[in-house]
Amino acid sequence: KGEEVFTISSGGLSCVVSKSPIKKWELSRKNLISHEKVNEELLKNNVVLPIKFCTISESREAIVEKFLKRKKDTLLKKINYLADKHEYGLKAFWSNKGHVLDEILNENPALKKQRDRLATLPFQKARNEIVTFGEKLKIAFQQKRELLGKKIMSKLQLLSVEVKTNNLLADLMVLNGVFLVAKEKQTDFDLMVNELAKEHAEAMFKYVGPTPPANFVEIVVQW
Numbered sequence: 321k322g323e324e325v326f327t328i329s330s331g332g333l334s335c336v337v338s339k340s341p342i343k344k345w346e347l348s349r350k351n352l353i354s355h356e357k358v359n360e361e362l363l364k365n366n367v368v369l370p371i372k373f374c375t376i377s378e379s380r381e382a383i384v385e386k387f388l389k390r391k392k393d394t395l396l397k398k399i400n401y402l403a404d405k406h407e408y409g410l411k412a413f414w415s416n417k418g419h420v421l422d423e424i425l426n427e428n429p430a431l432k433k434q435r436d437r438l439a440t441l442p443f444q445k446a447r448n449e450i451v452t453f454g455e456k457l458k459i460a461f462q463q464k465r466e467l468l469g470k471k472i473m474s475k476l477q478l479l480s481v482e483v484k485t486n487n488l489l490a491d492l493m494v495l496n497g498v499f500l501v502a503k504e505k506q507t508d509f510d511l512m513v514n515e516l517a518k519e520h521a522e523a524m525f526k527y528v529g530p531t532p533p534a535n536f537v538e539i540v541v542q543w
Contacts, residue, residue, distance in 0.1 A: 325358055328380055330388040333395055335371075336362060337383070345374045359532040363406070367399045368532040371539040378543070387541055398537055404503045405481055407536060408529030410513060412472060412495040414465075415524050424460045431456060461491075468523070469495040472516055479509045484535050494523060498535040506530070 323338040336358065345351055355373050362368045377383045388395075414420050425432040434453055438446050465488075472495050477483050482500040489496065501509045517525045 328383050328388075330384045331392055333388050333392060333399075335383050335388060337377075340376055342376055342378065347373070356531075359534075363530065363532050367403050369395060369398055369402070369537055369539050370532045370534040371541065375539075375541050377541075382543055386543055395539075402533055402537065405500050405533065406503065406506065406530030407533040408499045408501055408506075408509060408527070409531065409535075410472075410476070410495060410497050410499070410528075411493060411526040412469070412520070413490070413524045413526070414492040414494060414522060416522070417492055419522065420461065420464065421457065424457065424464055428460060431460065465494045468520065469497075472520070473497055475512055475516060476509065479505045479512060482536055486535075500533055500536050501530075 323340070325336060325338050327334040327336055329335075352373065359368055359370055377387075425435060431453070434449075434456075438450055438453060443450070469485075469488075473483065473485065476497070476499055480499040480501050484498045486496040486498065488494070499509070513525065513527050517523075
């Protein structure tokens with residue numbers, strides 16, 4: 321709600337905060353983007369440890385005593401580990417499901433032959449076989465999607481310190497990955513993403529970074 325962002329510091333560590341009523345903030349796009357924008361601005365000149373969204377303390381003293389002082393050694397270890405690393409996210413999607421299904425049929429002559437034969441039969445007569453054919457096609461689709469995701473992931477993994485794969489959120493999504501990349505490898509990582517995008521023209525790439533390493537460290541504070 322436009323509150324000023326400021327720091328509370330102790331022992332070489334700072335918490336970046338703003339004033340807030342003690343309430344449960346909604347996990348809305350607007351609120352999350354506001355939270356993320358602060359993290360991204362901080363990342364320009366600092367090492368950032370993302371704290372879980374909607375972490376609220378009753379007082380400045382609690383932040384200093386129960387968090388910055390009590391967790392100092394743990395926080396410094398994480399900061400030292402992340403000092404030369406950034407997070408990158410990559411989502412890859414097939415741009416045309418019909419083209420993918422055509423490829424699958426061309427790669428599987430038996431499936432294609434079955435499809436062509438079923439197209440000549442009355443629906444009522446072929447209903448059960450159509451269901452079976454659909455299940456086979458679905459399995460082949462998932463296998464092809466998994467294979468492409470692994471192929472992309474394997475190349476980017478070579479340039480990363482850590483990697484994670486998140487759930488695929490749609491049928492056409494082939495990869496939902498996040499990568500922790502050392503600064504000296506970040507140019508190479510960018511080039512590899514561009515190379516993969518050209519190599520796999522059948523897919524669309526959504527590439528984000530550098531961002532704070534929220535997928536590799538999340539500070540949960542218990543007051």
